[in-house]
Amino acid sequence: MTxxxxxxxxxxxxxxxxxYPAIAIGExxxxxxxxxxxxxxxxIYGIEKQVLPILNENYSLLPIKGxxxxxxxxxxxxxxxxxxxxxxxxxxxxxxxxSFKPDIVIGTGGYASAIPIKEGLKRNIPIFLQEQNSYPxxxxxxxxxxxxxxxxxxxxxxxxxxTKCIITGNPVRKVIGKxxxxxxxxxxxxxxKYKTIFVFGGSQGSLPLNNFIKKHHKxxxxxxxxxxxxxxxREFEKYKNFKNNFLKIKPYIIDxxxxxxSSDLIISRSGALTCSEITICNKPSILIPxxxxxxxxxxxxxxxLNRAGACEILLEKELSNxxxxxKIIQILRNxxxxxxxxxxxxxxxxxEATMKIVDQVMMLIK
Numbered sequence: 001m002t003x004x005x006x007x008x009x010x011x012x013x014x015x016x017x018x019x020y021p022a023i024a025i026g027e028x029x030x031x032x033x034x035x036x037x038x039x040x041x042x043x044i045y046g047i048e049k050q051v052l053p054i055l056n057e058n059y060s061l062l063p064i065k066g067x068x069x070x071x072x073x074x075x076x077x078x079x080x081x082x083x084x085x086x087x088x089x090x091x092x093x094x095x096x097x098x099s100f101k102p103d104i105v106i107g108t109g110g111y112a113s114a115i116p117i118k119e120g121l122k123r124n125i126p127i128f129l130q131e132q133n134s135y136p137x138x139x140x141x142x143x144x145x146x147x148x149x150x151x152x153x154x155x156x157x158x159x160x161x162x163t164k165c166i167i168t169g170n171p172v173r174k175v176i177g178k179x180x181x182x183x184x185x186x187x188x189x190x191x192x193k194y195k196t197i198f199v200f201g202g203s204q205g206s207l208p209l210n211n212f213i214k215k216h217h218k219x220x221x222x223x224x225x226x227x228x229x230x231x232x233x234r235e236f237e238k239y240k241n242f243k244n245n246f247l248k249i250k251p252y253i254i255d256x257x258x259x260x261x262s263s264d265l266i267i268s269r270s271g272a273l274t275c276s277e278i279t280i281c282n283k284p285s286i287l288i289p290x291x292x293x294x295x296x297x298x299x300x301x302x303x304x305l306n307r308a309g310a311c312e313i314l315l316e317k318e319l320s321n322x323x324x325x326x327k328i329i330q331i332l333r334n335x336x337x338x339x340x341x342x343x344x345x346x347x348x349x350x351x352e353a354t355m356k357i358v359d360q361v362m363m364l365i366k
Contacts, residue, residue, distance in 0.1 A: 205232015
């Protein structure tokens with residue numbers, strides 16, 4: 001604990017994979033330094049527009065989008081409007097820095113973090129970066145050399161950037177792994193008599209996972225298996241009418257701690273933060289890596305858990321195989337296998353990661 005008063009800008013968002021590490025770091029800083037003033041920075045186009053308003057913290061959302069890499073007319077049209085959005089975001093950040101006067105800028109990745117980091121560098125403010133993935137994102141690769149400290153979850157990152165990295169694991173919010181199972185089941189109107197699968201494709205949802213559940217939802221019902229299904233905001237309207245006593249459909253779940261606690265098995269993508277949260281919760285999982293993720297990091301994440309005996313891997317192309325649904329049901333019915341995956345999750349989880357990261361932050365503040 002420290003009584004020192006300081007101001008911290010924590011910038012990151014676009015997806016939950018960048019936003020929730022920012023929140024986890026902020027929570028731990030505030031626990032260590034009750035006098036800290038935190039100002040979160042995200043994008044009006046990211047998931048943070050839903051999450052940050054419910055925090056009792058100051059925040060700003062920039063009118064900035066990520067660069068579209070496709071060659072379609074839609075991608076071109078979106079990229080054309082980027083320069084004015086970038087200019088508006090720069091003006092807004094300069095105003096925030098002028099009034100807030102940060103003592104440190106913490107970036108957790110995503111397009112919303114680059115502008116505050118650059119402004120912090122111009123003002124000679126300490127810069128701290130946290131990278132979640134085995135293949136570092138553009139923001140980390142671009143700014144790592146000029147940052148004061150870079151904390152990473154995977155040692156492979158060191159090969160991609162020239163500055164010295166500190167391997168800590170990924171920061172996870174304090175509530176993750178702490179929710180009560182019975183209360184969580186009640187929250188989602190799930191029956192404790194039946195097994196429950198929690199399906200989600202990251203904060204934005206996954207069309208292949210959604211279509212898989214749509215195609216096989218009757219098999220789950222016929223086998224008395226409940227499904228808590230997060231579709232993503234954009235996909236929710238297409239699937240919401242499939243809901244029944246066994247199928248609970250949500251566009252987005254903010255209370256992930258309760259969602260994890262309610263489940264007997266998780267089916268999800270294998271983003272770095274998702275993998276960290278699954279292991280913290282000691283939950284058996286079937287991971288479906290996003291194909292063509294940068295540096296194929298989602299497959300590497302899933303393989304790391306699989307080698308430890310903490311998960312099963314199902315490739316996206318295998319979702320069209322009808323036998324996949326029976327593989328899932330068999331795993332859910334195999335009590336010994338589920339218990340073994342739980343034990344192995346516990347062995348590889350890094351519950352101390354957030355504390356180690358904030359140790360480094362506090363060194364910069366001192």
